[in-house]
Amino acid sequence: xxxxxxxxxxxxxxxxxxxxxxxxxxxxxxxxxxxxxxxxxxxxxxxxxxxxxxxxxxxxxxxxxxxxxxxxxxxxxxxxxxxxxxxxxxxxxxxxxxxxxxxxxxxxxxxxxxxxxxxxxxxxxxxxxxxxxxxxxxxxxxxxxxxxxxxxxxxxxxxxxxxxxxxxxxxxxxxxxxxxxxxxxxxxxxxxxxxxxxxxxxxxxxxxxxxxxxxxxxxxxxxxxxxxxxxxxxxxxxxxxxxxxxxxxxxxxxxxxxxxxxxxxxxxxxxxxxxxxxxxxxxxxxxxxxxxxxxxxxxxxxxxxxxxxxxxxxxxxxxxxxxxxxxxxxxxxxxxxxxxxxxxxxxx
Ligand SMILES: [Fe+2]
Numbered sequence: 001x002x003x004x005x006x007x008x009x010x011x012x013x014x015x016x017x018x019x020x021x022x023x024x025x026x027x028x029x030x031x032x033x034x035x036x037x038x039x040x041x042x043x044x045x046x047x048x049x050x051x052x053x054x055x056x057x058x059x060x061x062x063x064x065x066x067x068x069x070x071x072x073x074x075x076x077x078x079x080x081x082x083x084x085x086x087x088x089x090x091x092x093x094x095x096x097x098x099x100x101x102x103x104x105x106x107x108x109x110x111x112x113x114x115x116x117x118x119x120x121x122x123x124x125x126x127x128x129x130x131x132x133x134x135x136x137x138x139x140x141x142x143x144x145x146x147x148x149x150x151x152x153x154x155x156x157x158x159x160x161x162x163x164x165x166x167x168x169x170x171x172x173x174x175x176x177x178x179x180x181x182x183x184x185x186x187x188x189x190x191x192x193x194x195x196x197x198x199x200x201x202x203x204x205x206x207x208x209x210x211x212x213x214x215x216x217x218x219x220x221x222x223x224x225x226x227x228x229x230x231x232x233x234x235x236x237x238x239x240x241x242x243x244x245x246x247x248x249x250x251x252x253x254x255x256x257x258x259x260x261x262x263x264x265x266x267x268x269x270x271x272x273x274x275x276x277x278x279x280x281x282x283x284x285x286x287x288x289x290x291x292x293x294x295x296x297x298x299x300x301x302x303x304x305x306x307x308x309x310x311x312x313x314x315x316x317x318x319x320x321x322x323x324x325x326x327x328x329x330x331x332x333x334x335x336x337x338x339x340x341x342x343x344x345x346x347x348x
Pocket of ligand 1: 220221249274275
């Protein structure tokens with residue numbers, strides 16, 4: 001993977017040289033000696049972060065920063081100001097813009113540490129923007145019954161897998177610790193898709209397999225839209241008739257996925273069989289063991305984990321550790337133990 005690209009803006013050649021030397025081992029550097037030159041450089045290439053001197057002739061760093069933050073093309077790029085200790089007014093203005101700063105002369109360790117931190121935040125923000133894109137799509141579907149569009153789902157799945165491949169060093173635990181903790185239909189589907197992505201990668205699934213897996217996971221419960229919500233969200237035990245009605249959501253999810261244009265049998269089978277259990281006690285077909293596809297087994301584990309580790313109307317959430325221990329203790333005949341153990345290794 002390429003080193004991250006940093007734009008260094010400073011009118012003093014000696015500063016460009018010093019900071020450039022500190023960063024060159026871990027980053028690619030592009031330089032500009034003033035605000036105008038920086039704007040020109042940004043039209044050609046978008047860096048992952050900008051290190052920006054404040055006091056410069058013509059356009060100063062504060063003016064440039066304001067301009068960049070008000071432009072949708074550049075607003076997302078994190079900026080760190082470089083300024084001298086005796087320039088208190090500039091520090092006050094940097095703070096008022098909500099922009100981080102480092103004092104010159106920069107200490108190499110501090111600079112490296114601050115850059116690493118800022119770049120992790122960029123990735124985490126990008127991940128959660130993607131997360132909320134999918135949650136918004138499903139939210140519209142569940143609340144307003146706006147049909148789900150296959151090309152939007154395909155695009156999201158591709159973006160999420162590509163993101164995860166590019167930033168595989170970011171831990172599953174970090175993301176999962178920050179996922180929504182209260183259960184609702186849209187976020188449950190997105191959570192299961194994200195969990196399945198992490199688990200599928202840990203199981204060395206190919207890009208193509210991950211794509212089918214994540215699509216199935218994202219759609220696995222959409223059939224719940226056809227089930228009477230008073231039954232679906234009933235507090236307390238369901239009677240036998242209600243339980244049979246709820247079970248229909250797996251088949252209904254498949255019907256809706258077909259209506260969207262999904263034809264691939266690995267995806268449709270994974271959706272249909274996400275409640276099958278290894279001992280044959282699941283539904284809708286009572287399949288057992290390896291009659292259940294690997295995708296359905298992955299989604300089955302992630303589905304139970306998310307249901308246990310999110311807050312429900314009828315009980316408190318389990319923390320990740322307790323949820324996984326409960327699954328190991330109470331469901332070894334039903335869920336794939338290796339997959340549960342793999343999740344444990346990812347989350348702890
Ligand atoms: Fe389900």
